[in-house]
Amino acid sequence: MMVDKAMHPLVASLFIVIWFGGSLPYAYAQLSPTFYDEACPNVNNIIRGVLVQALYTDPRIGASLTRLHFHDCFVNGCDGSILLDNTDTIESEKEAAPNNNSVRGFDVVDDMKAALENACPGIVSCADILAIAAEQSVCLAGGPSWTVPLGRRDSLIANRSGANSALPSPFASLDVLKSKFAAVGLDTSSDLVALSGAHTFGRAQCSSFNLRLYNFSGSGNPDPTLNTTYLAELQQLCPQAGNESVVTNLDPTTPDTFDGNYFSNLQTNEGLLRSDQELFSTTGADTIDIVNNFSSNQTAFFESFVVSMIRMGNISPLTGTDGEIRLNCRRVNDNSTGSNALLVSSI
Structure with a gap:
């Protein structure tokens, strides 16, 4: 990621170390920090702009978005499943015990997605929005910046029971x-x-x-x-x-x-x-x-x-033609839009 890299020069070499050394969970090589360079080169700046505006009225939103990424990745991997609302066929993870009346920031994610759809229709996944938003949130709060591997795709399902069992509890030993x-x-x-x-x-x-x-x-x-x-x-x-x-x-x-x-x-x-x-x-x-x-x-x-955020961000991502690029982070695409998003996003 190109923003605020001067704040912490030490992280400039971290990505190289992580890329070539040390074990990472599940699929990693399929993701790339340059994934959107051609199709949506301003993805980081667009997400950052929405986040900066949100921070003016909600100083805790950065922490909330970082937590969303964590809660997404621990359930079926980093696939944006936490963002899905209830439907006739989907039991939302939002209503799992660790998330219900607790996780927040969905409206800001919606704003990020809307801005990206305006600039780069059907290109940037909701799962990648969460990964980038977490990095930007940490950086804007005075923490380190890092290059986020990208190319995750969005799930077609949610897993409420998985959220209930997989997410760490604040009461845990x-x-x-x-x-x-x-x-x-x-x-x-x-x-x-x-x-x-x-x-x-x-x-x-x-x-x-x-x-x-x-x-x-x-x-x-x-x-x-x-x-x-x-x-x-x-x-x-x-x-x-x-x-x-x-x-x-x-x-x-x-x-x-x-x-x-x-x-x-x-x-x-x-x-x-x-x-x-x-x-x-x-x-x-x-x-x-x-x-x-x-x-x-x-x-x-x-x-x-x-190092740990990059490791966590690479837990079981959907890549290639798995999943889809949601046009609305709260719901899966209908059949007419889903196939188009699949073709565009696999560039």
């Missing part, structure tokens, strides 16, 4: 988190910690952490790993029997900046979600040293995050 990452071919230590670092920006609802405040693991008491001062603040924000849809910052120190403070928060027992704090507070865990390293060395975090 470290062992469960590791099993979820292993199931999609990601590393259970380096990828897990690096991608968890995306919680350096964004918000979470009280419902995603209130059990830690009052009844951790059915004990009737708060999570003993929670910093007591932080616990009191969270209990005031999220009282028992209160409104569980109230949101708070995942990173209380720099909530809208992509930096390494998330890991420093874990060291002081101020991880908001159990799934966050488990990375540091699980006795003997191989993730502790990684947290310590990322806390003291933001460059190391950024480098690892780039």
Whole structure:
């Protein structure tokens, strides 16, 4: 990707390292950073323009779009299936337990798709929009930039049951988190910690952490790993029997900046979600040293995050003539438009 590359010169060589070295999950060689160079050369700038406008009124939208990409890739691969609405034949992943009343940003994705359809009709997939939007979101929040491999196609189906089983829960133990990452071919230590670092920006609802405040693991008491001062603040924000849809910052120190403070928060027992704090507070865990390293060395975090995002973005993509290029990210193409999109998108 050509935007803001000067912000982090170290990432210029990262793509070469990733391309030729290290194992990547599932199909990788079929994707290319130059996929749209001929058919839609301004794809990155178009997506970025829509994102910049959205950030003016919604500072958390970047984190929300990054999360959409994550939740898409963990269910049947990075195929845009999370964007599909309910129909007579499709059970939307949006209503799966980990997503329902939680994932957001669909209207902004619609705006990105509309802008791309205006400039390059039938060319850019919804799955690729999510991948590019995640990179742009991180970069605009002060994080690293990277070159996104492209060429994913969109699924014809959704998988609600898969979303219920595959997506990591905010209440998960470290062992469960590791099993979820292993199931999609990601590393259970380096990828897990690096991608968890995306919680350096964004918000979470009280419902995603209130059990830690009052009844951790059915004990009737708060999570003993929670910093007591932080616990009191969270209990005031999220009282028992209160409104569980109230949101708070995942990173209380720099909530809208992509930096390494998330890991420093874990060291002081101020991880908001159990799934966050488990990375540091699980006795003997191989993730502790990684947290310590990322806390003291933001460059190391950024480098690892780039590698892990590219790895995650290449989980089981649909390529070639599989799937389609949706004209509307919320629904599959009808028969009359689907064949045309298939021909155009395979250029």
